[in-house]
Structure formats: C-alpha cells, structure tokens
Amino acid sequence: MSLGNPYKAQNTPPQVxxxxxxxxxxxxxxxxxxxxxxxxLLDRVNHYLFQALLYQVAGGMLDAGDIAFPIREVLQKQKNVFVAQxxxxxxxxxxxxxxxSRRKHPVYYDYLIxxxxxxxxxxGHDEWAKFAPGLKxxxxxxxxxxxxxRAFERAELQENPESRPELFTFVLVGAGPTGCEMAGALAEMVRHTLKSDFRRFDPGLTRIILVDAAPRVLPSFSPDLSEKACIRLEKMGVEVRLGHAIEEIDAEGVIIGGERIRSLNVLWMAGVKASPxxxxLGVETDRAGRVKVAPDLTVPGYPEIFVVGxxxxxxxKDGKPLPGVAQVAMQGGGYAGRTISGRVTGQSPLPPFKYFDKGNLATIGRNYAILESGKLKLAGFMANLVWALIHIYFLLQKEDRFVVFFKWAFNYITQRRSSRIIEEPVMCGNTLDDTKEK
Ligand SMILES: Cc1cc2nc3c(=O)[nH]c(=O)nc-3n(C[C@H](O)[C@H](O)[C@H](O)COP(=O)(O)OP(=O)(O)OC[C@H]3O[C@@H](n4cnc5c(N)ncnc54)[C@H](O)[C@@H]3O)c2cc1C
Incomplete structure (x- = not known):
C-alpha cells in the first residue's frame, strides 16, 4: 500500500x-x-457517530459509547481497508x-470519495457560538x-431561585428534527426525571422555548403532521414561537421579534453548512457549500472523485436538492462504492444515482413520534415504536443495540435517565455563582 509514494509498484490494486x-x-x-x-479510510475522529441519537446523549438518556463506535472495529473484518485517524x-x-495535517507526505489515490x-x-453570526452551543x-x-x-445545579444553590428565571429558561433555536426532539427530551426530563431531585428549586418551573423563523415546526413533514407535533410539544409544556428570526444572542439571552428573552441556556439546534x-476541490458549490455533483455523484470533469452525503x-426527481439525512448519505456511499467496483472489475456503468426515500421520522418525548412514508402518515405511540425499531436496527454494532434497547426500556418504565453525569468538577465561579443573586 502506498500512502505517500506516487510511484506505485505495478500490479498493486487500485487505491481508494x-x-x-x-x-x-x-x-x-x-x-x-x-x-x-x-x-x-481517513477520519479526524476515531469513531463513527450515530448522529440521530445525539440528542439522547445531551438529554442524559444514553452514554457517548452507546452511539459512537470505533471505525476500526466497524470495519475490522474487511481486510482490504486500512483505517487512519x-x-x-x-x-x-x-x-x-x-x-x-501534521503529515509531510500526501496520500495518493486512484479513486477518491x-x-x-x-x-x-x-x-454568518459566528459570535453567537460561544453563547449558544450546537449539537453536531x-x-x-x-x-x-x-x-x-449544571443549569439545575446552579438553580438549586440560589436562596431564591424564582428571582433568577434566566437560570432555568432554555431557549432552543431551530424547530427542525433536532430542536423538536431535544425540546421533547428536555420537557420530559424536567417534568418527570428531575421532579424529586432538588430541595429548593422545583424543576417544573423550567421554561423551554422553541423558536424558529419558519411558520411551522418540522417543515420537512406535511403540514398536518407538523401541527400535531407542535400541539404535542405545547402539551408537554414547551412554548413554541414561530415566524420570527433570532436577532441577537448574547450573554443575557436572545432577542427575537424585538423581545428580549433572558436565558443563560441558549441551545443552537439550527443551521448546518457543508464541510469545506x-x-x-476548487469546484462549484451552492450557498451551503455543497459540491454540485454529476448524476453519478462524481465531480464534473473528474470521474475518479466522488462526493457523497x-x-x-x-x-x-422533484428537481429539489436531496435532504441532508442519513439515508441519502448511505445510499450515495453505497452507489459510489458499487460504481468503483464496476469500473475496477470491467462491468458496464451503473445508471445515474437514484435516491429511494423510505420516509421521515421524528420523535417528541418518549411516547410520541410522527412518521411519513409516501402516503402513509402516522402520529403517536405506533410511530414511536417504528422510530425505536428503526433506530435500534441502524445502530451499527449488535451489542450496542442491546444496550440501547435496555436503557430505553429502563428509561421508559422508570422515567429515569441513566446518564446524568456532569464530567467537569465545579470550578471557582462556575456552579456556585451567586454574584447576581437578588
Ligand atoms: C444532531 C443530529 C441529528 C440528526 N438526526 C437525523 C435523523 O434523525 N435522521 C437522519 O436521517 N439524519 C439525521 N441527521 C443527519 C445525518 O446524521 C447526516 O445526514 C449524515 O450523518 C450524513 O452523513 P455523511 O457521511 O455525509 O457525514 P457524517 O456522518 O457527518 O460523517 C462525516 C465524517 O467526516 C469526518 N470528517 C469531516 N471533516 C474531516 C476532515 N477534514 N478530515 C477527516 N475527516 C473529516 C467527520 O469526523 C465524520 O466522521 C442528524 C444530524 C445531526 C447533527
């Protein structure tokens, strides 16, 4: 294998x-x-991450190791793969x-994905990042x-927690799947899991505000399902504010529709842009930085370079860009691999890439999900069951499927959260910050 040598020996297999x-x-x-x-295979981290369940790590339902697996282990049995971080x-x-980075010699390819x-x-407001961390x-x-x-720990240490609502007001920016799923998980956490854990502070006082400039939540679903999801969120105590873009995020909270909402807990659940x-490649991209690829997912003029996901x-087929979801990335990756395989083994070219949309799912809390697949529309417990089965199925490692299944069952029955650890110790001025107490 020639990681750094352009003068590959003859009769060595093509390098992908x-x-x-x-x-x-x-x-x-x-x-x-x-x-x-x-x-x-090169990746800057050593793990594959199942991003769809990331909000469950943030919400204390799962541990990091339940949804992230060493790439090395995932591809362990595939002897023609060399993995490098x-x-x-x-x-x-x-x-x-x-x-x-930090490697003098480049890595040469015959095919690049x-x-x-x-x-x-x-x-365009990178200055908001320090006040509103994201989830990626x-x-x-x-x-x-x-x-x-930590927000709840701080609230518990106040003599008069009600006088500082900004401590336990959460503003979630973005009402797409991540924002809605996170809002639902947070609502359940404060109303059930944490209910009896505190002495001075009642977690039930927590305000969860979900904001978005769009006129409805979950715009990738049909309007009737969006409406149902919104009603469900509101029933769970989430304040949904739509139709106003965020004007400012700073140390005091957010300004939206001209109104200041004081909050020390602003979470960024919106907007992504493509990797660089x-x-x-120095090629044409759209405004989100996505590479405009040919119908066979190659870069125009460079049939050996594929861009996927x-x-x-x-x-x-409807003339619109495919969404940034796991199915598109997986099907695109599989197609690129099969195309290369066909070329290497001298088979005739595959037809252009065609995405098969299996449907759309989002969960709101532990009992409720919405599902849309072709003409099929479901909302409620059954959709949640389908959501759970599909997510368990797509977890890569078999043993993790069992762990996640048992943790979900435990959480479901007891309404407890098994992963509620704050890893960093309390630092000076961190948790016991009573300087602003009234
Ligand atoms: C919070 C969240 C929730 C989501 N929920 C869902 C969902 O419910 N359903 C759904 O279908 N989709 C969901 N998605 C979207 C889905 O995860 C993505 O569409 C999918 O992962 C895209 O696959 P990909 O291969 O393009 O990129 P990724 O899966 O993101 O993989 C990119 C990889 O490239 C590596 N990398 C990046 N830059 C470099 C570099 N310079 N050098 C080396 N390695 C690099 C990264 O470390 C990463 O491992 C969610 C995404 C997020 C963030």
Missing part, C-alpha cells in the same frame, strides 16, 4: 481513499468489500492526492448534557 467515516464513508467502504482494491486539509485533483458531512452554521459532534452532545444539568470539501448537492 475515503475521507470521512460517517454514514456515507462507511457505506462506500462496505460496498467495496469484495472488490480487489486497497481502501484507505487523520484530518484532511486539501486535495490536489491533478496530482491525485489528499493532504493531511469525499464524505466529510456537514458542520454547524450560525448564519460527540463532544457537543457531552458538553450540552453538562450545560443542561468544495474549497479543497451532506457535503454533496444532489438534485432529486
């Missing part, structure tokens, strides 16, 4: 470099299982190599959990 070990990258590698190629910083399309996903976006990586999930739990793969702009 996959950047990103998320949904798209893993599926590409798997599709090349029986193909005579050498796969090199490395951050890619650029691509040279002409020399056919990728540059990796860029599956580097998306990253958080504050719509495992680290985000763990620190959000600490932030949420488009910049590395959240970082690619793929137009669906």
């Amino acid at each position: 470099v996959i950047v990103g070990g998320g949904c798209g990258g893993i599926e590409t590698a798997r599709a090349l299982r029986d193909t005579p190629v050498q796969v090199i 490395a951050e890619v910083t650029g691509v040279d399309k002409e020399k056919r190599c990728v540059y990796v 860029l599956a580097t996903g998306a990253q958080g976006s504050y719509f 990586t495992l680290r985000d999930g763990i620190s959000l959990r600490s932030k949420i739990l 793969a488009g910049q590395w 959240d970082t690619a702009l793929v137009i669906g």
Whole structure:
C-alpha cells in the first residue's frame, strides 16, 4: 500500500481513499468489500457517530459509547481497508492526492470519495457560538448534557431561585428534527426525571422555548403532521414561537421579534453548512457549500472523485436538492462504492444515482413520534415504536443495540435517565455563582 509514494509498484490494486467515516464513508467502504482494491479510510475522529441519537446523549438518556463506535472495529473484518485517524486539509485533483495535517507526505489515490458531512452554521453570526452551543459532534452532545444539568445545579444553590428565571429558561433555536426532539427530551426530563431531585428549586418551573423563523415546526413533514407535533410539544409544556428570526444572542439571552428573552441556556439546534470539501476541490458549490455533483455523484470533469452525503448537492426527481439525512448519505456511499467496483472489475456503468426515500421520522418525548412514508402518515405511540425499531436496527454494532434497547426500556418504565453525569468538577465561579443573586 502506498500512502505517500506516487510511484506505485505495478500490479498493486487500485487505491481508494475515503475521507470521512460517517454514514456515507462507511457505506462506500462496505460496498467495496469484495472488490480487489486497497481502501484507505481517513477520519479526524476515531469513531463513527450515530448522529440521530445525539440528542439522547445531551438529554442524559444514553452514554457517548452507546452511539459512537470505533471505525476500526466497524470495519475490522474487511481486510482490504486500512483505517487512519487523520484530518484532511486539501486535495490536489491533478496530482491525485489528499493532504493531511501534521503529515509531510500526501496520500495518493486512484479513486477518491469525499464524505466529510456537514458542520454547524450560525448564519454568518459566528459570535453567537460561544453563547449558544450546537449539537453536531460527540463532544457537543457531552458538553450540552453538562450545560443542561449544571443549569439545575446552579438553580438549586440560589436562596431564591424564582428571582433568577434566566437560570432555568432554555431557549432552543431551530424547530427542525433536532430542536423538536431535544425540546421533547428536555420537557420530559424536567417534568418527570428531575421532579424529586432538588430541595429548593422545583424543576417544573423550567421554561423551554422553541423558536424558529419558519411558520411551522418540522417543515420537512406535511403540514398536518407538523401541527400535531407542535400541539404535542405545547402539551408537554414547551412554548413554541414561530415566524420570527433570532436577532441577537448574547450573554443575557436572545432577542427575537424585538423581545428580549433572558436565558443563560441558549441551545443552537439550527443551521448546518457543508464541510469545506468544495474549497479543497476548487469546484462549484451552492450557498451551503455543497459540491454540485454529476448524476453519478462524481465531480464534473473528474470521474475518479466522488462526493457523497451532506457535503454533496444532489438534485432529486422533484428537481429539489436531496435532504441532508442519513439515508441519502448511505445510499450515495453505497452507489459510489458499487460504481468503483464496476469500473475496477470491467462491468458496464451503473445508471445515474437514484435516491429511494423510505420516509421521515421524528420523535417528541418518549411516547410520541410522527412518521411519513409516501402516503402513509402516522402520529403517536405506533410511530414511536417504528422510530425505536428503526433506530435500534441502524445502530451499527449488535451489542450496542442491546444496550440501547435496555436503557430505553429502563428509561421508559422508570422515567429515569441513566446518564446524568456532569464530567467537569465545579470550578471557582462556575456552579456556585451567586454574584447576581437578588
Ligand atoms: C444532531 C443530529 C441529528 C440528526 N438526526 C437525523 C435523523 O434523525 N435522521 C437522519 O436521517 N439524519 C439525521 N441527521 C443527519 C445525518 O446524521 C447526516 O445526514 C449524515 O450523518 C450524513 O452523513 P455523511 O457521511 O455525509 O457525514 P457524517 O456522518 O457527518 O460523517 C462525516 C465524517 O467526516 C469526518 N470528517 C469531516 N471533516 C474531516 C476532515 N477534514 N478530515 C477527516 N475527516 C473529516 C467527520 O469526523 C465524520 O466522521 C442528524 C444530524 C445531526 C447533527
């Protein structure tokens, strides 16, 4: 295998470099299982992350290890894959190599798959990031959990907690699936799990405000299901404020529709933009930074470079861009792998990539979900059951499926949360900050 040597020995198998070990990258590698190629998978972290359950880590229902698995272990049995933890910083399309941070020699490829996903976006207001942390990586999930739990610890230490509602007012920005799922999880946590844990502070006083500029929650669902989800959230005590964009986020809270909402707990559940793969390639992207790919997911003019998943702009049969969801990334990754396999083994080319939409799901609290698949629409417990089965099924490691299943069963029956650890110790001025107490 020639990681850094451009003068590859003859008769060595073609080298396929996959950047990103998320949904798209893993599926590409798997599709090349029986193909005579050498796969090199590079990721800046050593784990595959099941992002759909990240809000459950933030909400104290699951541990980080329940939804993240070492990429090495996931691909352990696939002998033609070499995995390396490395951050890619650029691509040279002409020399056919990728540059990796802290590594002098580039990594050469015969085929390249860029599956580097998306990253958080504050719509041009990066200064908001320090006041409103987002939820994208495992680290985000763990620190959000600490932030949420620490808010209640602080409230408990106040002589008169009611006088400082900003301590236990949560503002969630973004009413897409992540915002709604997080709001539901938080509402259940304060109304049930934490109910009896505090002596001075009643967690039931917690205000959860979900805001979005859009006119309805979960806009990727049909309006009637959005409406049902919104009613459910409100029943759970979530204040839903729609139709107003955030004007400001600062140390005191947010300004929305001209109104100041004082909150020390603003959580950013909105906006993503593509990874910088488009910049590395120097090719056309859309406003979100997604690479405009050809119908076979290759970069126009470069049939050996594929871009898949959240970082690619793929137009669906309705003429609209495909959504940034796991199914699109997985199907795109599988397609890229099969295309390479066909080329290497001399088969005729595959037809253009076609996305098969299996449907859309979102859960609101532990008993309720909405599901839309073709003409089928479901809301309530049955949809929640389907949601749970599908998410369990898509967890990569079999043993983790059992752990997650038992934790969910435990949480469901007892309404407790098994993962309520604040990892950092209390620092000076951190938890016991009574300087602003009235
Ligand atoms: C909180 C949250 C909840 C979600 N919920 C759902 C859901 O319920 N259902 C659904 O279908 N989708 C959901 N999604 C979206 C879904 O997770 C993504 O669409 C999917 O993961 C995209 O796959 P991908 O392969 O493009 O990118 P990812 O799965 O994000 O993988 C990208 C990989 O690239 C690596 N990487 C990035 N840059 C570099 C670099 N420079 N060098 C090396 N490695 C790099 C990253 O470490 C990562 O491992 C959710 C996303 C989030 C953030």
